[in-house]
Amino acid sequence: MKRLIVLLCLLNLAFGFSQEEELESLTIQLAYQDPDISKVDTSVSIIKLLFKTEDYSKALKFIKQSEKLAKELDYKKGLAEITYYKAxxxxxxxxxxxxxxxxxxxxTLFTTIKDTITVAKINSNLGFIEIENGNYKAGLSHALSAIQELEKRSLFDDLSTNYESLANAYQNANVVDKAITYYIKKIEVDNKTNNTKGLIATNKKLGDIYTSKKNYNQAISYYESALGYAGNYDETSRANILPYLGNAYLMDMDYKTSARYLLESINLNRRFDNQEGVLIALNSLGELYLKQNRLNTAQEQLLEASNLSRLLNNDEQLLKNYRLMTTLDSIKGDFDNAYVWQSQYYNLKEKIDAEKNKKSAIINIDTLDDSTAEVDNIILPVTTNDTVVSKKKYDKFKLIFYALLAAFAVVLTFFVLFYLKRNNxxxxxxxxxxxxxxIELQNEAILEQSKHLENINKVKDKLFSIVSHDLKDSLTSTKGFIDLLKEGQLTQDEFHSLLPELSENANNASLLLFNLLNWSKSQMQSLEPKPTLFDIQEVFAEKVKLMDQKFDAKGVKLIDKTLRDFVYADRSMIEIVIQNLLANAVxxxxxxxxxxxTNQISNxxxxxxxxxxxxxxxxxNQSKLFGNNTFTTRGTNKEKGTGLGLTICRELVDLNNGKIWVESELNIGSTFYIELPKSRIDNLSDTETTPLVETPQPSYSERYHLHKSQ
Incomplete structure (x- = not known):
């Protein structure tokens, strides 16, 4: 790389030296020439070299001397070239x-000597300058008249300038389709000349046009093309393109890609101290975080953008900022601030609209014929001279004029009063x-809070009902047994016969409290899953071991067909679900x-x-199992339940992005199914999430485990 840089430097030095040698040789040649046409030609060659090296002051000195000689000799070709470079x-x-x-x-001079190529180049230059000055009628006339000759001669550099001029004119006149046509033509000729700088700028402009048309896919395509031409080394161009590309991805709802480009844009533009680029990126990033409900982060970006837009006097970005701040404070419930932002938004919008309406020229070029150099349908303000009339006629109509003027003043006053009243x-x-x-926003917030309080109140009532009924029965029965034991009223045989019942009561009370606490947590909206990857077979093994006593007591056999398989969920929540379903099955x-x-993999x-x-x-009864209301029936040994178990199961599975359902036939049996994700499900509120890689399953054979034989 160092060698390449050194080589380039040497080439530049060599090129510089060759130009200096050529200039010195021409200057010496000029000094010994007679004052004839050849001396003018030598002067023109020197002027071209000085123009190329941007030594304009020295070039103008040679222009002044050679122009005088060309006029004396009536040398039109030399005079034309001198005038061209002067311009x-x-x-x-x-x-x-x-x-x-x-x-x-x-x-005029080149037309006289019938040099059509240079005339076309001049028309192209005139078109560019006039359009740049806002004189669209004159600019379009010049630019369109140059096209045919430039295309015929394949003068790609001049065509590139010409197409850009036409595209800018049509874009400013809001004739977007024709602007797009000429920008695409410019890309074609820039590709032929490898004009990377022009390709970057034109692709970005097309991206801007398609963004304004809300065609974000097409806009992204052109922005990406501009970024591709810029490469990784032209960081200045990247910094200029990235805010707009990130915003296009945001509008296309590709939030992850948008965040990546916008963050890179902020870093680059801060490094180059490009405040405009930082402002655009901050506003777009604030809107992105707002869409993801990351309100505090969104507020940080938008407040910085608000200060920056005022500093730069960028009303368009400030207007966007006011709109986003209104939405942000409305979501946060800060309606006073939201109202202030909304008022500022409407005030600024009125100001911007008023400034747009102050344009004095009305440009109408929808039906412009590109094949002609005449631009007759551009409407501009026209002033006409009054017709010269005799003094006698003037005196005759003078009185009528003043009368009409007075009437006009009265009507104008009426309209002014009407306008002021209407404005008020x-x-x-x-x-x-x-x-x-x-008030509407406040009412919605109050209604939401009322619903939340009502739900909490229902949860409280349900808790009291269950505690006062089921838990009380279990504890009362246990207390009675303990009192008998304490008073010595039970024999050893009676003690052993009642011991299983005491154990069952304690288990029921424990399970009831277990389900009750988890259900109340989920209802109060304080239960948050903490998902990890874990082996579901391990969970089954733990829960089967925990329920060995129940299987033995009821004489139920367990067949274990579980396989080693990893799921992505909150392990403690899934343990609660499996324990409840095993307890229900027993x-x-x-x-x-x-x-x-069993467990298996599907889709x-x-x-x-x-x-x-x-x-x-x-x-x-199947339709009642997973509802919000409690539903329970007694077991085969008259076991009681709370009716909360399956409701908790459904809520915990939902929290882990899963599904639960049942298939059952009376007197044949029931099967409860749970579907759980095997890998992380991306949440849009996290722009920097990294997808989890699923742990590959080892090969294993199906195993059967028959619980203790009876």
Whole structure:
């Protein structure tokens, strides 16, 4: 790389030295030439070299001397070329009016000597300057007249300038389709000349046009093309493109890609101190975080953007900022601030609209014929001279004029009063609408809070009902047994016979409290899953071991067909679900019945099933199992339940992005299924999430485990 840089430096030095040698040789040659046509030609060659090296002051000295000689010799070709370069130098020095005047003089001279190529080049330059100055009628006329000759001669550099001029004119006149056509033509000729700088700028402009048309896919395509031409080394161009590309991805709802480009844009533009780029990126990033409900982060970006837009006097970005701040504070419930932002938004919008309406020229080029150099349908303000009339006629109509003027003044006064009254009414209506909107937002928030409090109250009532009924019965029975034992009223045999019942009561009370706490947490909206990857087979093994005593007591056999399989969920929540479903299966089995637990993979999800050959569930009761209201029936040994177990299961599975359902036939048995994800499901509120890689399953064979034989 160092060698390449050194080589480039040497080439530049060599090129510089060769130019200096050529200039010195031509200057010496000029000194010994007679004052004839050849001396003018040598002067023109020197002027071209000085223009190329941007030594404009020295070039103008040679122009002054050679122009005088060319005029004396009546050498039109030499005079035309001198005038042409004089115009180009004036343009480079920012003297547009002088440049236009000299270009027109050069055009006349080249037309005289029938040099159509240079005439076309001059027309292209005139078109560019006039359009740049806002003179669209004259600019379009010049630019269109140059196209045919430039295309015929394949003068790609001049065509590129010409197409850009036409595209800018049509874009400013809001004739977007024709602007797009000429920008695409410019890309074609820039590709032929490898004009990377032009390709970057034109692709970005097309991206801007398609963004304004809300065609974000097409806009992204052109922005990406501009970024591709810029590469990784042209960081200045990247910094200029990235805010707009990130915003296009945001509008296309590709939030992850948008965040990546916007963050890179902020870093680059801060490094180059490009405040405009930082402002655009901050506003878009704030809107992105707002869409993802990351309100605090969104507020940080938008507040910085607000200060920056005021500093730069960028009303368009400030207007966007006011709109986003209104939405942000409305979501946060800060309706007073939201109302202030909304008022500032409407005030600024009125100011921007008023400035747009102040344009004096009306440009209408929808039906422009590109094949002609005449631009007759551009409408500009026209002033006409009054017709010269005799003094006698003037005196005759003078009185009528003053009368009409007085009538006009009266009518104007009437309209002014009417306008002021109408404005006051509109202002009052707007303020009333804003207050109504504010009240609406407050009412919605109050209604939401009321619903939340009502739900919490229902949870409280349900808790008291269950505690006062089921938990009280279990604790009362246990207390009675302990009192008998304490008073010594039980024999050893009676103690041993009642011990299983005491154990069952304690287990029921424990399970009830376990389910009750988890259900109340989920209802109060304080239960948050903490998902990890874990082996579902391990969970089954733990829960089966925990329920060994129940299986033995009821004489139920367990068949274990589980396989080693990883799921992505909150392990403690899934343990609660599996424990509840195993307890339910035992509860509704008779002695000798079977419980089979299995798991399998389907469509990238893990399907878990707990099947029993118990009493089954009726179709009517199946629809009540997972509802919000408690539903319970007694088990085969008259075991009682709370009706909360399956409701908790459904809520915990939902929290882990899963599904739960049942298939059952009366007197045949029931199968409960759980579907859980095997990998992380991306949340849009996290722009920097990294997808989890699923742990590959080892090969294993199906194993059966028959619980303790009876």
């Amino acid at each position: 180009k130098i004036h343009y480079q020095e920012g003297q547009n009016q002088m440049a236009i005047s000299e270009f027109k003089n050069a055009k 009414r509109l202002k009052y209506t707007r303020e009333l609408e804003a207050k109504n909107k504010k 509860k509704f089995c008779n002695r000798g019945d079977l419980i089979t637990i 990238g999800k893990s399907i878990i099933s707990i099947e029993d050959t118990g009493v089954g569930i009726t179709k009517e």
